[in-house]
Amino acid sequence: MSTASAKSLSGYQYARRVVLFLLLLVAFGALLFVGSYPERGEFHEFVEAFGVSLIGVAIVGRLWCTLYIGGRKSAEIVSDGPYSIVRNPLYVFSAIGAAGAGAQTGSVVVALIFGIVTALAFIIVARREETFLHEKFGAAFDSYCARVPRILPKFSLYRDSATIVVTPKRLYTTFFDSLVFFTAMPVFEFVEHLQIHGILPVLLRLP
Structure with missing residues (x-):
């Protein structure tokens, strides 16, 4: 892989964090004037609580992925652990986290929109990223792509490594990046408070 391509790949990997942040920022702005039905009480609270669970899954899942990838993506084909069942597990867990963030509005529809839009955005990033990986690894990467799906996990393919090398710095970075999902909780609670008090x-209510 050329130096220019390596830099581009690094840029796309950085883009996953930027895309996630911008999507959430835009969504927060739009949802200032969108509400659910807080009068539904228990269901509204259940959706929010379920969303917290999704955020937890996303954070643990992203850390799990980082244990295996640990900066190796541009150096070798990682095909064990979460990467044995889906090629972009970090993006999958990020979409789950985005859905959890959307659920903090108490709306199932908003949660689905957050998750689906985030997944679509990351599919675009993944396609471009894979172009550079193909340039470096050629047939080996093509074989991996033919065996493992891009975004929908195939659990029957799971296999693990006897040992893995952990890079603490990358784990810390992933953890702190993931905390952005939790910002949805106080933000949407505050927005809901402002809406209730007029x-x-x-402008729009979604179930």
């Missing part, structure tokens, strides 16, 4: 108008 400070922010609700």
Whole structure:
């Protein structure tokens, strides 16, 4: 792989964090004037609680992925652990986390929109990233792509390594990046408070 390609690959890997942050930022802005049905009480609270569970799954899942990838993606084909069942598990868990963030509005529809839009955005990033990986690994990477799906996990393919090399710095970075999902909790609670008291108008309600 050329130096220029390596830099581009690094840029796309960085883009996954930028894309996630921007998507959530835009969504937060739009949802200032969108509400669910807080009068539904228990269901509203259940959706929020389920969303917290999704955020937890996303954070643990992203850390799991980082244990295996640990900066190796541009150096070798990682095909064990989460990478044995799906080629982009970090993106899958990020989409789950985005759905969990959307669920903090108490709306199932918003949660689905957050998750689906995030997944679609990352599919675009993944396609471009794979171009550079193909340039370096050629037939070996093509074989991996033919065997392992890009975004929908195939659990029957799972296999693990006897040992893995952990890079603490990357684990810390992934953990702190993942905390962005939790910002949805206080933000949407505050927005809901402003809407209930008529400070922010609700232009659209979603179940």
